[in-house]
Amino acid sequence: MSPTTNSDAAMHTGMARIPCSDNSPEWLCDNINDLLKSSRSVDEEGITEDLDACIEAELDFGTAYALLRSRWSWKCPSCSNSEYLALHNPTSGRCTCILCLYAKDEMGVEIPGPLNVISDPYNMLPRRIWDLYANRVVPFSCSQPPKCTKCSTITQQPPIYPFHAISHSWAQYRKSDFSEINQNHWEVPLPLYADIYKVREEMLQKIGAEYCWLDVLCLRQERKDKRKEKERQLEWATDVPTIGNVYQLCAGIMRYFNGLGVNFSEGSMIDSYHWLTRAWTLQEIRPESLMYTGAVDSAKYPIPLHAKLYGKSVPCLMLRQHLAPLAQLARDCDSPNGCSILELIRHMKARYASNDLDKITGISYLLKSVTLPVYDPAESIESAWVRGIVHIRYLLKLEILFNCPYARRPCTGEKPAVVTWIPTWKDLMTIDSPIVTLARPTLPPSGEPKHVHNSKIKALNVLEYHGGTALEYCSIRNVRYNEYVVTPMAKNSAHATAEFGFYSTHSENAVQAPQIPNGSKYVLVTHGNANTDNFTWVVCRQIDAKVNDLSSRSRQWADFSRSLQRGVKVLEKIGILMTDDSRVLLAPNAPFYVQKEPFCYFI
Secondary structure, three states, X not given: OOOOOOHHHOOOHHHHOOEHHHOOHHHHHHHHHHHHOOOOOOOOOOHHHHHHHHHHOOOEHHHHHHHHHHHHOOOOOOOOOOOOOOOOOOOOOXXXXXHHHHHHHHOOOOOOOOOOEEOOHHHOOOOEEEEOOOOEEEEHHHHOXXXXXXXXXXXXXXXXXXXXXXXXXXXXXXXXXXXXXXXXXXXXXXXOOOOHHHHHHHHHHHOOOOEEEOHHHHOOOOOOOHHHHHHHHHHHHHHOOOOHHHHHHOOEEEEEOOOOOOOOOOOOOOOOXXXXXXXXXXXXXXXXXXXXXXXXXXXXXXXXXXXXXXXXXXXXXXXXXXXXXXXXXXXXHHOOOOOOHHHHHHHHHOOEOOOHHHHHHHHHHHOXXXXXEOOOOOOOHHHHHHHHHHHOOHHHXXXXXXXXXXXXXXXXXOOOOOOOOOOOHHHHHHOOOOOOOOOOOOOOOOOOOOOOOOHHHHHHOOEEEEOOEEEEEEEEEEEEOOEEEEEEOEOOOOOOOOOEEEEOOOOOOOOOOOOOOOEEEEEEEEOOOOOOOOOOEEEEEEEOHHHHHHHHOOHHHHHHHHHOOOOOEEEEEEEEEEEOOHHHHOOOOOOEOEEEOOEEEEO
């Protein structure tokens, strides 16, 4: 047991099951005092009312202990006030305190209303927490000290009290049973032969945890009851996309690599149910100093993982070596510049999930967007992917535009008139050719467009760009595999027509790889300049909004078409190319049709 943990405050399972209704307030008070080594009395204001409410609600002693103990042993750090602050207020008509809500089969947690967007995703706290001392799941607020009513210096909520979290992989074979730990509110899915009580024991003894967040206990699971299932869906809409907050806020993480409570085994690294290969665990990475490995003998450290790829053994790597790139990815996500979206997709592509919607949800969270889309399991994968792109930061959208080699191709049932700068999720997950790491775009001189958050533009998934350079009236001819010849039109007949060698950043001998067709009147747009290297040119076709009649797509497109200003380019992305002749093309006196800092709408 950790020296910082009060082992005597953790009650036995049998004691937690004792009904409060079988005992008096005095008995409850004395036993809570014994566990917390305190000296509260039923004569203190508020204590008898709270204990009577527990008895009336027919709670067991474990639940009552979990609901009350943060207030029972509380002491204000500023003014040393230790006055008991009651939860129950019977004189206020219909009492909405946690004790009464818990008794009404709501677990003391308010059911959220339907939402379309999560407006403040990274400040959301867990709804519930597993009190390991009481072995009961209670509202998260019960793990936090109350706000002092006497100390005038404390005007805000107290800081979050430390709690731990469990990160685990889903086992292939599971069982689901009701549990007294969450008051039988939903069935708890566990791996076969796993024991949740041994998980509690390990959390208490190995890392000295007091409170713990575990998804199967603290997050509603599927129910047959229609009303309960509706409540689960409403919670999941906001809680699933922000589940990473739990692991960012917690004091430490216990990992179970082979399933919750399952003993660690040196199995294959590429097992689709191993912790290292699951999509959700990307959100659950923290520095190694804050992570612990569960169900493993400490004598086995450092832990080797023997991997087999295509039936052949590969060099044995230590577990820490497998975790190193994930820890680096977590640091990149937390950095001021954030993580590359294409690098994140590369990591996620190699992982397994129940469905790709989980991968898209995980990517959206890790990109630290200002807003997040809600989780909707009924939504199609491609629709969820496009909706997720709407919420990401502007620079990440530019990264997709300039660094992703794939233009969007219509999916099954999708109209041809869809935006082209967002590749399909299917292409990103199935095309084998690697995405080359290129220089990430920076904000253009004009900065982030003022209209980038315009609701009409976002609804159409139009990307506004004002910067870089555009090379107009270009002819493109494919000469071999991924090699092209680009011929910009000369400004006048006095200049000879020049040809420049371009190449694509992906292999084009794959059946599913997109090709840039031979043709003329292409527009090439870049974010680089003559002083930088390793940047790309986006190959586009320009649309004349008045001739091509964007308004035929929908009323929203009609409004967009009418709002276009003179000189604005409306472009469809075809692909991206690179060249070693960028300095010549971007030279100040280049004899081609070059436009500096063009105003473009990519559709």
